Amino acid sequence: MAASLNFMFRDDMHIYYAAADTEYNALGPNTYMYFDHLRWAGANSLKTFDFGRSKRGTGVFEFKRHWNTTMRELPYELVLIRRKELPNFSPANPKFDLAIRLWRMVPLWLTRLIGPKLIRLFP
Numbered sequence: 206m207a208a209s210l211n212f213m214f215r216d217d218m219h220i221y222y223a224a225a226d227t228e229y230n231a232l233g234p235n236t237y238m239y240f241d242h243l244r245w246a247g248a249n250s251l252k253t254f255d256f257g258r259s260k261r262g263t264g265v266f267e268f269k270r271h272w273n274t275t276m277r278e279l280p281y282e283l284v285l286i287r288r289k290e291l292p293n294f295s296p297a298n299p300k301f302d303l304a305i306r307l308w309r310m311v312p313l314w315l316t317r318l319i320g321p322k323l324i325r326l327f328p
Contacts, residue, residue, distance in 0.1 A: 207234035211242065216252035218242065239272065262297070294327065 209223035220242070225234045239256075246254045256272070258279055259265040270276070283291065296305060308316070 206232065207238040209238060209242070213251065216250070217255055218246045218251050218253070219255040220257045235268070243272075260295070260297075 206229040207223070207225035210221045212219045212221055223235070223238070225238070243254055256269040256274060259269055285291070293300075
């Protein structure tokens with residue numbers, strides 16, 4: 206139902222990638238998986254469990270926050286070559302509202318057919 210790839214470094218456990226089958230969301234596989242990771246990390250004398258980055262205001266951020274985590278800023282450093290400002294490719298960008306609403310109306314079979322080809326066009 207859920208799986209993750211984790212790395213241990215010194216006294217820390219880092220989540221690299223985690224995913225769960227949405228078909229089983231009602232059973233809470235993510236919650237159990239993270240609980241088990243924390244239990245295992247403690248039993249193996251690890252000092253830190255790193256949930257990884259997430260953007261404020263997202264569901265992923267709220268999921269991680271409810272574990273009583275200590276938040277810290279992890280700023281990105283970017284160098285702009287030709288642009289004057291950073292592009293905003295976030296789905297929360299209002300410029301994408303219409304495209305997102307239209308995509309939600311596309312039949313699932315069609316999204317599965319064209320989605321993998323379209324996603325290559327986005328950074």
